[in-house]
Amino acid sequence: MSEENFVYLKRHACSSGLSDDEIMQIAEATELVKVEPGQYVHRANEKLTAIYLVVQGRLKVTLQDSDGAETEMRSLTRGTQFGILIGARIDPIPMNLIANEPSTLLRLDYQKMLDFAATIPAFQLNLFRLVGDDVKKQLSIDRLQQRPQVVTVVHQTSHSRPLTPSLIRRLQQLGEKPCVGTDDPAWQPTQDVPSCALIENGRLLTHEQGQQQLKDWADYGRVFIDCSGDLELEGLERAISFGDRILWCVRPQDWDVASGKIKALNAKVPGWREKTDLIWVLDDEQPIAPFVPELRELVDRDLKLSFSPPSENQNRLLAHGVERVVHRLRGVRVGVALGGGAARGMAHLGVLKLLEENGIVVDMIAGTSAGAMTGALYASGLDPDFLAESFASDLQPPWIFRQMRHGGYWYLLHKYRRGKFDPMLRRYIKDSRLEQSQIPMLTVTVDLVSGEPKVRENGDTVKSILESINLPGLSSPICRDGQALVDGGLVNNIPADVLVNKGCNFVIAVSVTAKLEQEFADIRSDSANKKHKAPSTLQTIMRGYQVQNKNMNSVGVHPADVVVEPDATQFDLSEFTRAAELAAQGETATIEAIPKIRELLAQLDPELFG
Numbered sequence: 086m087s088e089e090n091f092v093y094l095k096r097h098a099c100s101s102g103l104s105d106d107e108i109m110q111i112a113e114a115t116e117l118v119k120v121e122p123g124q125y126v127h128r129a130n131e132k133l134t135a136i137y138l139v140v141q142g143r144l145k146v147t148l149q150d151s152d153g154a155e156t157e158m159r160s161l162t163r164g165t166q167f168g169i170l171i172g173a174r175i176d177p178i179p180m181n182l183i184a185n186e187p188s189t190l191l192r193l194d195y196q197k198m199l200d201f202a203a204t205i206p207a208f209q210l211n212l213f214r215l216v217g218d219d220v221k222k223q224l225s226i227d228r229l230q231q232r233p234q235v236v237t238v239v240h241q242t243s244h245s246r247p248l249t250p251s252l253i254r255r256l257q258q259l260g261e262k263p264c265v266g267t268d269d270p271a272w273q274p275t276q277d278v279p280s281c282a283l284i285e286n287g288r289l290l291t292h293e294q295g296q297q298q299l300k301d302w303a304d305y306g307r308v309f310i311d312c313s314g315d316l317e318l319e320g321l322e323r324a325i326s327f328g329d330r331i332l333w334c335v336r337p338q339d340w341d342v343a344s345g346k347i348k349a350l351n352a353k354v355p356g357w358r359e360k361t362d363l364i365w366v367l368d369d370e371q372p373i374a375p376f377v378p379e380l381r382e383l384v385d386r387d388l389k390l391s392f393s394p395p396s397e398n399q400n401r402l403l404a405h406g407v408e409r410v411v412h413r414l415r416g417v418r419v420g421v422a423l424g425g426g427a428a429r430g431m432a433h434l435g436v437l438k439l440l441e442e443n444g445i446v447v448d449m450i451a452g453t454s455a456g457a458m459t460g461a462l463y464a465s466g467l468d469p470d471f472l473a474e475s476f477a478s479d480l481q482p483p484w485i486f487r488q489m490r491h492g493g494y495w496y497l498l499h500k501y502r503r504g505k506f507d508p509m510l511r512r513y514i515k516d517s518r519l520e521q522s523q524i525p526m527l528t529v530t531v532d533l534v535s536g537e538p539k540v541r542e543n544g545d546t547v548k549s550i551l552e553s554i555n556l557p558g559l560s561s562p563i564c565r566d567g568q569a570l571v572d573g574g575l576v577n578n579i580p581a582d583v584l585v586n587k588g589c590n591f592v593i594a595v596s597v598t599a600k601l602e603q604e605f606a607d608i609r610s611d612s613a614n615k616k617h618k619a620p621s622t623l624q625t626i627m628r629g630y631q632v633q634n635k636n637m638n639s640v641g642v643h644p645a646d647v648v649v650e651p652d653a654t655q656f657d658l659s660e661f662t663r664a665a666e667l668a669a670q671g672e673t674a675t676i677e678a679i680p681k682i683r684e685l686l687a688q689l690d691p692e693l694f695g
Contacts, residue, residue, distance in 0.1 A: 087113045092300040093140035094191060096234065098164045098215060102207040111201055111208065115191040120144075120184040122356055127167070129179040135192045136168035141327070142188025143356055149179040159222065160185070160359075163234055163329050166215045168195070185356035187326055229590065229689065230416035233360075234307060237328030239321065241314035241343040245334030245366045246271070247392055249311045251407045252414070253278055256307060259415075259692040264302045266290070267311035279305065283312060289320045295327065307414075314342070318349055325350060331361040332410065333384070337371045347383050362413065363387040367403060369396060372466065374521050388413065389523050398471040400463060401441055402523040408446045409524070415693050419686075420449040420589030422581040422645060423456025425554075425574035426597035429653035430455020431476060431664040435671025436595050436649055438469035443679055445686070449525045449589055451540075451580040453573040456595070457528035457553035458510075461546050464526035465514045473664040479509050480661035493659030501560035510547045517546050527587065528553045529573030529580045533562055538576045540583055581645035591689055593682060594645035595671070597653050646685050649678045 090112040094100055100108050118137070120126055127133060129149040139161050146167065147155040158180075161167060167182050172195040202209035238249050246269055253263045257277070264279040265272075268289075274280050281298055283290055290298070302308060312324050314333070325331055335343045343363075351358050363384045365374040374389055390406020412418060421440070423433045433456055440447060452460035462472055482496035489495055500506055519526050520543050528541045530552035541549040552563055552570040562569035577583070581594045642648060651674040656667055686694035 090115050090117055095303040097138050099211040101211055107205050114197050115193045118190045118192050120188050122184055122186055122354055124184050127182040129181050130177045132177045133168050133172045135194050136198050138191040139165045140189050143185045144188055145183055145185055147181045162231055169216050186354045232416045233329030235327055235329050237310040237324050237331045239314045239333045241335040241339045249309055255411050261307050262305045263307040264305045265309040265311055332364050334364040336366050337375045359385050365389040367391045368393050376518050398468050399466050400468045405446045417690055418448045418589045420584030420592045421447050422579050422584055422594040423452040423460045424579035424596045425454025427658035428661045429597040430459055431667035432597045432651035432653050432671035433459040433595055434469040434473050435668035436675045437463050439672050439675035451527040451583045453529040453578050453580055454554050458550050461526050461550050464522040464524050466523045473668045477662045477664040498559050514546050519543050519546050529577050530570045531573055531575045533569040579642040581642045585644045592645045594642045594648045596650050647682050649674050
């Protein structure tokens with residue numbers, strides 16, 4: 086048993102820098118503990134006499150109150166620990182440690198831990214680092230999410246087989262030393278990527294053979310298990326039990342088969358849902374992922390990618406899909422928050438274009454009002470230049486409105502009152518849903534019944550845009566499901582906080598209302614004695630929202646790491662026909678912000694962004 090303990094211990098963070106003799110010495114003093122889902126490793130108010138090193142699986146730590154109710158505090162995965170500080174207490178504490186999925190731990194008596202720490206300085210330092218990591222997580226100082234050591238890639242389609250070598254090459258560029266076990270007969274071994282065949286003589290490797298392979302790869306930081314979704318359920322179960330993160334790759338036409346297997350595995354171990362990501366592999370024939378109502382019940386997250394070049398008028402979101410998976414494996418999630426600002430929101434298109442061109446891959450977008458409209462269309466896959474051209478054409482006031490004073494405002498009123506925005510937007514995204522966007526897209530609206538903001542992350546995309554751009558005064562509230570919905574800028578004009586709440590650990594906010602021109606309807610502070618024609622009602626309404634947005638920017642934008650502020654003061658709020666010029670302002674502001682963005686991203690992950 087000590088040999089198996091040695092294999093597990095060597096891959097744990099507490100063994101970093103230790104010699105094999107030192108690791109074996111500690112391993113011989115440990116006890117291997119294997120638990121099933123729902124089983125308690127430690128119960129509240131019992132004296133803890135040992136520490137537990139998590140070497141496989143996932144567990145949860147809960148705090149129990151005097152009435153016996155439990156509150157989940159945090160999750161523990163491979164490489165973490167439980168008990169280093171708690172075991173030093175004389176009195177027991179009301180804390181439980183429970184398995185979420187089949188898990189393996191090494192139990193080390195507390196006194197023996199202290200003895201090893203006293204005689205092996207590197208071991209003592211590693212224990213301090215483990216405690217420090219816990220403290221950083223609790224205080225939200227460490228913003229990186231968990232980095233899975235073992236990644237199981239399940240291919241429901243041969244079309245996704247290029248994913249694993251692509252991930253390995255990219256991780257090598259970042260200084261990682263990955264290795265792979267695969268059942269792909271076409272796999273081409275390379276000297277710098279250790280590999281083994283998962284199938285021998287037509288049979289999947291046994292658990293013992295897998296353990297021996299892990300021992301041989303103990304010095305490698307990342308292990309990929311690359312297998313076909315056509316394996317028998319028992320084989321898939323074994324592959325998934327090893328993985329800290331599961332990437333289940335499907336094409337839209339393969340979903341029915343994959344879902345049946347995922348459901349069967351989740352029924353066996355519900356906790357596996359939390360570590361399973363669905364990877365949609367899309368192409369020109371099916372560039373949009375299907376709508377799957379039960380998706381969130383089956384997997385933790387879905388990502389979309391394509392190995393095909395973008396088609397006409399499409400952006401590069403799908404082409405950057407592999408890099409987005411790398412973000413996932415590195416514990417990074419980059420979000421962009423787009424604020425409201427009527428026509429000035431067209432500057433967002435230039436920001437998104439420049440981020441894309443500079444290789445800053447975005448994982449999620451949240452938008453309010455004009456930010457919801459530009460963001461949702463971009464997240465659906467449309468090219469920023471194409472969108473700028475389309476907005477300028479679609480929102481060009483007809484001749485009769487161009488003859489009217491403030492005709493641009495009257496035309497917007499006409500578009501709102503006659504419901505013209507809906508068919509305009511559906512020409513581009515039809516009846517697609519937010520869940521089908523190429524990256525997660527969230528929109529912000531406000532419910533006048535509750536007085537609270539509402540964040541949309543699912544449902545009809547056009548409806549979510551219309552709710553978010555629904556300016557009071559220009560249009561009536563959209564009433565549905567007991568809610569009266571209006572423009573989200575009333576309470577949260579730049580929703581950076583929404584992205585943080587959804588797990589983004591780096592947020593770029595874009596404000597097109599940060600700068601406010603000191604003139605309104607030809608009225609300036611230096612023309613106090615001049616007679617002025619009274620502003621129109623529509624002008625006043627739009628200026629009122631402009632002033633409100635400027636003063637509300639700090640509400641949601643506070644947690645943003647970088648704020649990009651295009652200067653759109655020379656553009657009227659109704660000048661959608663100047664979308665290309667506004668986008669150019671966004672490009673200019675982004676060029677100036679890129680060095681700062683890169684610098685801060687490098688602090689988050691120096692290898693990935695350095």
